[in-house]
Amino acid sequence: MHATQHPDLAPLFERLARAPAVLVSVSHTQGSVPREAGTWMAVWPDGQIGTIGGGHLEWDALKQARDALAAGASMPWTHRVALGPSLGQCCGGVVELRFEPVTLAEAGALRQRLAPVLTPVALFGGGHVGQAIVRALAPLPFAVHWIDSRDGVFPDRLPSTVCAEHSEPVQDAVRDLPPGARVLIMSFSHAEDLDIVAACLQRRRASGDLPFVGLIGSRTKWATFRRRLLERGFTDGELGGITCPIGLPGIGGKEPAVIAASVVAQLLIQRSA
Secondary structure: OOOEEOOOOHHHHHHHHHOOEEEEEEEEEEOOOOOOOOOEEEEEOOEEEEOOOOHHHHHHHHHHHHHHHHHOOOOOEEEEEEOOHHHOOOOOOEEEEEEEEEOHHHHHHHHHHHOOEEEEEEEEOOOHHHHHHHHHHOOOOEEEEEEEOOOOOOOOOOOOOEEEEEOOOHHHHHHHOOOOOEEEEOOOOHHHHHHHHHHHHHHHHHHOOOOEEEEOOOHHHHHHHHHHHHHOOOOHHHHOOEEOOOOOOOOOOOOHHHHHHHHHHHHHHHHHO
16 A cells, blocks of 8 residues: 655644653553554643543543653653553553653654554545545545646645645546555546546556545446446446445435545545455
8 A cells, every 4th residue: 555654743843842742652552442552642731732542541641741741751661551440441451651751853753653654545626525525534544636627726725635736638647646546536527537437447457556446426427437438448347346426325415525524434444444
């Protein structure tokens, strides 16, 4: 799976420039726990960035970190926590936390360690649904390549994990997508949609490195597309790999935000498969 590194650790480094912190990270887990290994939060006397799961586990970790800051601690330590009745939680698992005093001097190493691995998504279409999907993906572990053939359709400000591209003809952008990209197709034109699907099928035939290709639309739309793609020489097996309509079944509503929630949930499931 191709992935890019999340660039948006700026709030952490901005605060570290003003004051040192204690970095609290989940170093090991066993059984049922609130967050997975690698989860972290940075703690200052007057605030925090991130979360290790909330509840008493986090409250106790915050107290330890702030006590250490007040005492001027400089060495890391670990703390093993059983998530049972004594902590007021009933998860039943075990968490090992690592506490590490950090300053801005460690910014380079922290950037390498903390930046999450993002899954690439190629989104064709800058309309209302495309914009809703971009907003929904912004806080999630995805790097979005947003593509449209029209000028002036992208917002002036984009989330740090989104890059926008004008491509004419739009299907030419398929050639340069990163391996492992999940593709969502929802352009302003059915003709463009068809050409993008065809380009994705050609790429799959050549390299097989686009694990998910989803097309917005009805089953009637897909029936028409399927006939035209068969006429272009694609096989039933190849067409069986296209998901249309996109989104989780059973979620009603055609509002852009509802469609976006359904599609993003589908991407999260597909990412975890």
